[in-house]
Amino acid sequence: MKRHSAWQTVAKIVGSVVAVALISGSAVAAYAAFDLAATAQPALTLGNEDVLEGVPDVGAMEGGVNVLVVGSDSRQGQGMAFGDPEEETAVLNDVTMLLHISEDHSNASVVSFPRDMLVDVPECADPEDPTGEPLSEEYGVKINTVLSHGGMACVVKTVETELGISIPFAGVVQFLGVAGLSEAVGGVDVCVAEPIEDEYTGTFLEAGTHTLSGMAALQFLRTRHGVGDGSDLARISNQQVFLSSLVRTIQSNGTLSDPVKLYSIAKAALANMQLSSSLMDPTRMISIAKALKDTDLTKIAFIQYPTSSVEGGGAVAPTDSADYVRTALQNDLPVVFDPEAQEASFASAADPNAPPPAEAPAEEVPAGETPTETAAPAPSAEALPSDVTGQTAADVRCSAGRTLEDQ
Numbered sequence: 567m568k569r570h571s572a573w574q575t576v577a578k579i580v581g582s583v584v585a586v587a588l589i590s591g592s593a594v595a596a597y598a599a600f601d602l603a604a605t606a607q608p609a610l611t612l613g614n615e616d617v618l619e620g621v622p623d624v625g626a627m628e629g630g631v632n633v634l635v636v637g638s639d640s641r642q643g644q645g646m647a648f649g650d651p652e653e654e655t656a657v658l659n660d661v662t663m664l665l666h667i668s669e670d671h672s673n674a675s676v677v678s679f680p681r682d683m684l685v686d687v688p689e690c691a692d693p694e695d696p697t698g699e700p701l702s703e704e705y706g707v708k709i710n711t712v713l714s715h716g717g718m719a720c721v722v723k724t725v726e727t728e729l730g731i732s733i734p735f736a737g738v739v740q741f742l743g744v745a746g747l748s749e750a751v752g753g754v755d756v757c758v759a760e761p762i763e764d765e766y767t768g769t770f771l772e773a774g775t776h777t778l779s780g781m782a783a784l785q786f787l788r789t790r791h792g793v794g795d796g797s798d799l800a801r802i803s804n805q806q807v808f809l810s811s812l813v814r815t816i817q818s819n820g821t822l823s824d825p826v827k828l829y830s831i832a833k834a835a836l837a838n839m840q841l842s843s844s845l846m847d848p849t850r851m852i853s854i855a856k857a858l859k860d861t862d863l864t865k866i867a868f869i870q871y872p873t874s875s876v877e878g879g880g881a882v883a884p885t886d887s888a889d890y891v892r893t894a895l896q897n898d899l900p901v902v903f904d905p906e907a908q909e910a911s912f913a914s915a916a917d918p919n920a921p922p923p924a925e926a927p928a929e930e931v932p933a934g935e936t937p938t939e940t941a942a943p944a945p946s947a948e949a950l951p952s953d954v955t956g957q958t959a960a961d962v963r964c965s966a967g968r969t970l971e972d973q
Contacts, residue, residue, distance in 0.1 A: 637661030693717035743838025748783035764792030
């Protein structure tokens with residue numbers, strides 16, 4: 567194990583040097599690389615790394631690239647801002663999101679899974695004894711308990727089983743990582759339709775547009791009581807408001823071509839994230855980051871995995887409509903939301919000040935001629951039913967707040 571750990575450390579340092587050199591090409595690359603390597607967390611092993619053999623970069627991955635990002639509620643190493651780390655720490659994946667980037671980089675989907683969604687957990691390696699007896703299967707358990715059950719590799723395996731896809735990249739992010747990332751991009755603008763009042767996270771925002779960074783951005787993402795109906799599903803919708811704005815910010819302010827911002831993002835991520843060993847390769851990290859650089863915002867979809875309450879309450883289970891999401895991911899297709907799904911969103915509303923979407927120009931037909939009939943093209947997108955809610959990165963939506971009087 568010592569030899570393996572030593573090689574991982576060397577790989578981190580070399581990888582950081584290469585990454586910074588590729589990005590900046592400056593004389594400070596060596597110092598920057600040392601600084602990044604010093605903050606890096608131990609790499610995670612997913613156990614499915616063999617799918618990357620012979621794959622030079624994400625552009626060559628058949629069927630697109632999948633990255634699973636988990637937000638852990640662990641307080642370890644996060645100071646006292648979120649409570650006593652010794653008394654209040656759990657190891658729950660309270661946020662579980664899958665990023666799918668299409669093979670041709672023309673579209674992407676971000677699928678959010680409700681933390682109380684019931685899943686079947688396959689047999690997983692025991693993170694405490696990887697070569698020993700594996701952990702047994704579990705059936706009908708909440709997805710947010712899988713991280714504590716079998717570690718990140720088990721979360722990945724569970725989501726792979728649920729969706730029928732391969733996920734070779736993953737990362738676990740903690741509270742301060744989210745705060746640091748929002749600062750690194752210079753803040754994120756969010757629209758609030760009605761005031762948000764949440765004593766649990768200390769989030770109090772008046773109606774209007776706010777630029778959030780650091781702890782304010784983190785608490786906005788964490789708030790549940792202050793948005794929609796106070797449920798976790800409402801929180802997901804609220805997070806989509808933030809994330810869609812984040813994508814617009816990154817595409818509009820040149821973040822992916824700014825060495826200083828890229829360095830800040832890398833440092834915040836490495837200090838507060840545990841990345842899979844597959845993501846420690848700097849070439850892959852850069853490829854994934856740049857894959858979305860020029861993707862049309864209307865083709866970046868944020869999808870709430872469709873679920874419904876189970877008998878007795880306290881949990882939800884995937885509905886039949888989840889098949890549409892699985893089909894899109896398995897076949898590397900973009901998705902199209904039903905307009906009714908926007909109105910059914912738990913905690914967001916259209917921004918009345920946002921410009922209307924541009925209409926496609928009508929085909930011009932020369933005078934005296936009739937339009938020619940053409941064969942219907944093969945389906946190029948997956949049309950989602952009306953109970954699958956979400957939005958695209960181009961949709962400027964507002965968070966539907968909830969005051970203390972309504973709680």
